[in-house]
Amino acid sequence: MLVIALVDRTGSGLWASVSVLYFTYVSGLSVAQVGTLAALAGAVGIAGAPIGGRIADRLPLTRVLIALQLLRALSSLALLTTDNYALLLTFSAAGSLGDRAASVLTKLYATRVSGPDRVRYQAVNRTVANVGWALGGLGAAAALALGTDAAYRWLLLGDALSFALAALLTLRCGEPPSPSRPVTGPAAAPTAKPANPWRDRTYLAYVATETVLFLDDAVFKVGLPLWIAHASSAPHGLAPLLMVLNNVMVVVLQVPLARFGSTTTAAHALLIPLSAAFALGGAAMALSATGGTVGATLLLTASAVAFTVAEMLHATVSWELSVALAPGTAQGAYLGVHGLAQSAQRSIGPLAATAAIAAGPAGWAGFGTLIAATCLLQHRMVRARLTRTPLSVPPVTVSEH
The missing domain is CATH 1.20.1250.20 (MFS general substrate transporter like domains)
Structure with a gap:
C-alpha cells in the first residue's frame, strides 16, 4: 500500500498544481467559472468520506478501493474529452468524490493491517505521500516550461494513469480482516446492529x-x-x-x-x-x-x-x-x-x-x-x-x- 500511495500522490502532484491553469488556458474558462467549478466539485467531494466509509463496512475494502481508483482515473480522462462547462463540473465532482472516499479507505486499510502499530504505519505512509507530491510537482514544473496545451494534457493523462496503476497494484493487496463483516454461516454468532x-x-x-x-x-x-x-x-x-x-x-x-x-x-x-x-x-x-x-x-x-x-x-x-x-x-x-x-x-x-x-x-x-x-x-x-x-x-x- 505504500507503493500505491507513492504512485497515487505522484499523479496528484502532476495535476494539483496545474488544474486551474488547465481549465483557464486549455478549456477556456473564466476566473469566475474556474472558482465556481472548484468550489462545487469540492462541496460534492465532502460526501465521499462518509459514503466510502459506510460502503467499506459492508463490502471488501480492497475491491471498493479499486473501484474508487478507477472512478478517479475515468474522471480525469473524461476531462480531456470536453470543454463543456457542465460536463467539466460533473467530471470534476466525480473525481473529487472518489478522491475523498479513497483517502478515508486508505486510512481504514492501514488501521486494519497494522493493528497497534497504525500510527507508525500512517506516519510512513504520509512521508511517502509527501515524496510523491514533490515528485509530481517537479514533473509539473518541467512540463509547464513548455507552456503548450499538449503539456497540460499530458499532465492530466499522467494523473489518470497513476490512478489506473494504483488500481492494478491494489489487486495484489490482501484483504484485511474486518470486524464489521464477521464470518457468516451456521456456526456464526448473531451480531448486533453496528453503531451509528x-x-x-x-x-x-x-x-x-x-x-x-x-x-x-x-x-x-x-x-x-x-x-x-x-x-x-x-x-x-x-x-x-x-x-x-x-x-x-x-x-x-x-x-x-x-x-x-x-x-x-x-x-x-x-x-x-x-x-x-x-x-x-x-x-x-x-x-x-x-x-x-x-x-x-x-x-x-x-x-x-x-x-x-x-x-x-x-x-x-x-x-x-x-x-x-x-x-x-x-x-x-x-x-x-x-x-x-x-x-x-x-x-x-x-x-x-x-x-x-x-x-x-x-x-x-x-x-x-x-x-x-x-x-x-x-x-x-x-x-x-x-x-x-x-x-x-x-x-x-x-x-x-
Missing part, C-alpha cells in the same frame, strides 16, 4: 474540533503567501521557500515524531504540546509585521516551523484518536464521518486565513489562540470516552505485495 456515528454526540463533537485543528493546512496554502505579499516586509520569494521547508520537515520528521503518539494515551497527551505549537505559530506570524526585512523573515520562518510541527503532531494525534474513539464494528462509518473534518476545512480554511490577514497582527494572534484553545477542549472532551474505549486494536497479519 451520526447518533454519537461525543464523536460528532470530536469531529467538529478536528475541523478547527486542520486549519494549519490553510496557513501554508493561503495565509503565509498572502501575508508575505501584503502585510510583511519579507521578500515575496520567501513564500515558496517556506512551502519547501514544510515539505522537507514532514518527510524527515513525521516518522520519528510518530513514536510519541504510539498509544492512545500518548496521543491524547500530545494535545497539550500541540496547543503550544499552534499558539507559537500564530504569535510569530503576528510579530512578523512589526520588524524589518530580516526580522520579518526570521519570524515568518519560525512561524512556518511551529505550524509544521503542529501539523505533524496533529496528524499523529488524529490518526490514533479517530480510530480509538470508534467501535470496531463500524470503523469505516466512523472514519468516514471523521473525514468530513478535513473536507470541511478545505472550504472554511481559506476564509479563516483571509479573515486573520484582514484583522492584522491581532488576527493571527487570535487565529493561533483559537486553535490552541480547541486543542485543550478536545483533550478534555475525549478523556472520559477513552476510559470506556479499548485503547488498541488487535494486530492482524495480511499479505501485501
